[in-house]
Amino acid sequence: MGPRGWTWLAVALSLPSLIPLTATLAALARPDSDTLHHLWQYVLPQVAGNTAWLLLGVGAGTAVLGTALAALVALCEFPGRRWFSWLLVLPLAMPGYVLAVAFIGLFDYAAPLTSFLRDSVGTQLPDIRSRTGLIAVMTLALYPYVYLVAREAFASQGARAMEAARALGMGPWRAFWRASLPMARPWIAGGTLLVLMETLADFGAVSAFNYETFTTAIYKAWFALFSTDTALQIAAVLLLGVLVLVGLEAASRKRQSFARVGLAEAARMPLGRRGWWATGGCSLVLFAALALPLSQLVWDGMAHLADLDLRYFASLRNALSLSAMAAVLTTIAAFVIALAAREQPGLLTTAITRVTTLGYGLPGALLAIGLYVPVATFSTWLMDTRGWDVPLEGGLLLLLVAYGIRFLAVAHTPVAGGLLRIRPQLLEASRSLGVTGARQLRQVHWPLLRGSFATAALLVFVDTMKEMPITLMMRPFGWDTLATRVFELTNEGEYARAALPSLAIALAGLIPVIALTRRGRNAT
Template identity: 85%
Template sequence: MAALLRPDPATLGHLWQYVLPQVAGNTFWLLLGVGAGTAVLGTALAALVALCEFPGRRVFAWLLVLPLALPGYVLAVAFIGLFDYSAPLAGWVRDSVGWELPEIRSRGGLVAVMTLALYPYVYLVAREAFATQGARALEAARALGMGPWRAFRQASLPLARPWIAGGTLLVLMETLADFGAVSAFNYDTFTTAIYKAWFALFSTDTALQIAAVMLLVVLALVGLEAVSRRRQSFASVGHPGATRLPLGKRGWWASALCALVVGVALLLPLAQLAWDGARHFADLDARYLASIRNALSLAAMAAVLTTVAAFVIALAAREQPGLLTGTVTRITTLGYGLPGALLAIGLYVPVAMFSTWLFERHGWELVLEGGLVLLLVAYGIRFLAVAHAPVAGGLLRIRPSLLEASRVLGVTGTRQLRLVHWPLLRGSFATAALLVFVDTMKEMPITLMMRPFGWDTLATRVFEMTNEGEYARAALPSLAIALVGLVPVIALTRRRRDAT
């Protein structure tokens, strides 16, 4: 925000005339398209799974979550490889049927890809809302003479509307933060504008000005999301175990819809990535192996350090509750709402200025920018909220009487951490570390903009190849990222499967 308080007239004039109108317009239409698409698709699937009975419902309940494992840029690589004009599928359709497939590298294609990548955010929260309110709301409406569609529209949907709005706002924040998918489609948004200003124009001032405008948009979305969560309170009607509405023969249409979404959003992209990856398996050279090693190393270091930091913050909030620890906890867990490009430029510039001042004032050469330490700090800020949730939840399950008993027996300090906390929190630590590990593997803008020289990762390889138009060669690193991302999502869905 400080960038807006010290404007450069020439820079601002250029931004307002040539950059911001196009970037803001592109971002607006992308947010509108993806928000509407995910709200409709996620809500429809959630209503079918939570309120209706049809063949394969229990299986589809967790299969529909799995596309969450595929980052938008991975799905973009797969869809461009499938539906681009020169792709084999497009050529086959053109030669066999005489049809020209719609241009995939367009705004509509990008909206479709990101809708398929992000609809699980709405699906998960809407399914929970529909399941919590119980199917008895539908039963009561039917008893009043309403048809199935009218009963859903007037009874179930209004009760779930705050959840749907909250999930859609999360989708909008993810869409605003996306860098890889929009880059693959060559679609300029705030994130790509920040990157181009920094690395193409070599102007950190311009990047900061764009980032400041983007921050205003982020703050507006965060405020809307907070307001929507404040409205999430209602009395459930009946109980979640109420009888679901049997669809009879029409249930096969519901099964077909769910199968189509799973096939298009998950199975077809994975098959395309596997096909292209197998064709370019020879690319697995020493540089490629170094990228895999770098990605795994960065993810492992970020997972350990972020989980430890989350435990320290959660433990301090539990042992010393109050305004200070509560405020620190809230501030330190806000980073997940910041887009990676914005966080990168916002962290790099003040650190670079501090290093320069330190050298000029005291002669100390402390070069932090462009180093591994600052990159790990950025990961920690971005993903601390991801680690904090399971760790804080695990701490809440440790009874205070157990800790008091250990102190009476003389088990305090590090011994208490080793003998009491560690055995009881191993599962929470593993969950937190796994989530941070996978998110770090998928993170593109922070890694691309802040990595040390020569530290290529799988995500940066995907960017480099798609930037050069080598979408088939980008399939191999994309497939590796997708397979790693499937691990925590499958674990999460298996844990929740009995609830559906």
């Protein structure tokens, strides 16, 4: 297949990504007065206010916590710093709804710990199922987004800038505020915007806390009110918010162009005895975000081992098979799009890449309703006009397409990076020897890209295991997964019984995160 063939194949793969965007935006062009009146009077004021408070709280919390941890690890020397530099990334593997299950099981009013404190000590802990509790849980789940980018910014520029400021007579605290922090602000802003996008898209954690946001409103409009029009109208409002955040995040990345100050690595500031306070602070964050929830999940899981019945193993099998299929298909699609961009660079392939990688910034609930409604409408049209009974909606194929739209960006990054490392001279030499087409893919690309393919497939596999709203809203009848099982149990108030599937999801996420973060351990 020549360059043009790869380009047209990439065009075909990009078309599904346009369906939810077009369908959702089209909902704004056909407003229904009754629907809009209901939304403006009963739905949007509450969900918009709740979402705004959640964005404000989680954004501020992750910005402060992620920046503080990144500054400690990158700029200071204290006991355990090298270990904490990668250990602090591990909470990224814990979905927000898994942390929610653990913390509600630990700090709920009837939980053993709160009952003991109330009966023995007379201390009543604040209600965990509140806006403050949700903000705290989501902050612990999402702070690594800010920590990762801020750590890189401080390590590459902030340390040398702080050293220069110290040489000019500034104290450590003033040097940090006047030199290091301003240099890292674009990275911190970019990481915080990613957190805001994840918060806006969250469905599992807010559902566990019974907190109404745009994503839960979409789900209720579809499954409780049985109104796809209402769901699309809410999704359209949510899409406008997502597009604003995507634009701000892209603008923040353009500002991330400061040159490195100096060539040699700057010495980190020793904290002396105060270093143990830094060690204690990092340990406390890891305990709260990882060790404590995992311990609670193990404790509750051991108490409900009887739930390991045929239904549980069926959910596990479905989760593994769906994740494996999504990983393979999405990685192949990412390779086709990346190869088309390499073989025939230009406006068309650039636009294809932008469109196909946009889905990761879209909430799962929005993708589900935006994809399901037009496909169901088309299926109905085929039946009415052609007499073709083709149930395109409600099947595994549409669910896998939704996964592909959502996670193509995750697979594209390592695959495109691997392709860039293949020198054009090597491909030209293989063509001169008659190795072209499928033979070139098998004998040249595959051996050199196996590591990139494995990384891409692993990342998509884990993200699919954790994905809740798309699976919940689009799965075929009877195709329950671990994520949907967690939703059903928490929806019934059975948080302790939700521990087993939550623990399986957490362990599935921890393994690849540990493998990927340990690669950079020696670099810090």
